Amino acid sequence: MDIGFVWDEDKYQEVQQKHHVQFYEAVSAFDDPNGYEIADPAGHEGRWIWVGSTAGGRVVAVVYSEEELPLYRLITAFDFDAEGRWLDEYRDGV
Numbered sequence: 001m002d003i004g005f006v007w008d009e010d011k012y013q014e015v016q017q018k019h020h021v022q023f024y025e026a027v028s029a030f031d032d033p034n035g036y037e038i039a040d041p042a043g044h045e046g047r048w049i050w051v052g053s054t055a056g057g058r059v060v061a062v063v064y065s066e067e068e069l070p071l072y073r074l075i076t077a078f079d080f081d082a083e084g085r086w087l088d089e090y091r092d093g094v
Helices: 009-019 023-029 085-093
Strands: 003-006 036-039 048-052 061-068 069-079
Touching: 003 009, 003 036, 009 048, 009 069, 023 048, 023 061, 023 069, 048 085, 061 085
Parallel strands: 003 069
Antiparallel strands: 036 048, 048 061, 061 069
């Protein structure tokens, strides 16, 4: 089954302004073989976080839902400044 990606346009505009992550960057992070997935620590059922490197080499976290498979609904995405637990875990795994 081929997986596709969708992002609510209003939420996408918010993410671009606040976190400066483009759609293509968020999607490219899913191709990172060193990336990893965790359940949403905020406790939102059905939401996951993928931490991976984008095609441009920036490590991002992408919050998404699988409830509309074969589409992943992207909820938000953000990069890491200079530190952070998920970034440290990513670097330890690479």
